[in-house]
Amino acid sequence: DIRVVDGTWFMPAEGRSGHEEYLQVHIPGAVFFDIDAIADRASDLPHMLPTPEAFARAAGALGLPREADIVVYDTHGIRSAARVWWTLRVMGYPKVHVLDGGLKKWLAERRPVEPGEIFPRAVELPPMFDAALVRDADEVRALLSSGEARIIDARAASRFTGEAPEPRAGLRSGHMPGAANVPWEGVIAEDGTLKSARDLKAVFKTAGVNLAKPVVTSCGSGVTASVLALALARIGLNRVAVYDGSWTEWGGLPDTPVVTGP
Structure with missing residues (x-):
């Protein structure tokens, strides 16, 4: 029971959009986790952790049950995927992994990819938080x-x-x-x-x-x-x-x- 998550994010100065690049190419079945959107919108600091309740709604909409093995990657290799890995663990996910080398290595090995948005089946999640x-x-x-x-x-x-x-x-x-x-x-x-x-x-x-x-x-x-x-x-x-x-x-x-x- 594996769920794949694209956690690509870029600094504002890089002038690139993680979501736009996800729509162009991603690992089959991967959902997109936007660290700027799944965040505390009331804070003036960037991508701060959201409340456990807000996170549970967002992760549930992405179809990420806590009993699944979650594999996170990004296009950089390993950068923002680590932030998503940490966030999921804070929010009570016991089995979270980072794809070593990310999409860059995946593409170099000529593994399958696909374009477009993924619309997963939503799941219900109770809020959890590991302080x-x-x-x-x-x-x-x-x-x-x-x-x-x-x-x-x-x-x-x-x-x-x-x-x-x-x-x-x-x-x-x-x-x-x-x-x-x-x-x-x-x-x-x-x-x-x-x-x-x-x-x-x-x-x-x-x-x-x-x-x-x-x-x-x-x-x-x-x-x-x-x-x-x-x-x-x-x-x-x-x-x-x-x-x-x-x-x-x-x-x-x-x-x-x-x-x-x-």
């Missing part, structure tokens, strides 16, 4: 103060150090005090698949992350933070939380601690 997989700004403040968990930032090194400006206007540059920097591209192999568990352990060790202690992932808006959470799941850390608001929230608040440099 242990999510952190908000207040919780991150507390973690920074207590040192109980390490923040791992998935943004590019130049943004982490503050040398490069943030792509979203109005945000301060830099990073949270004590955060580690693991740019998300560093956990992806050259062919677009996720690196092996052995290589991933080396990536996090090089960044100074002690994997024996709790960690929380962050990024620009919660998408590539989910890539790091997926990478950590591959090496056995299946309960890593993601800071949903990430730097779009943190860098836009007037009183959150921010430092620059390595």
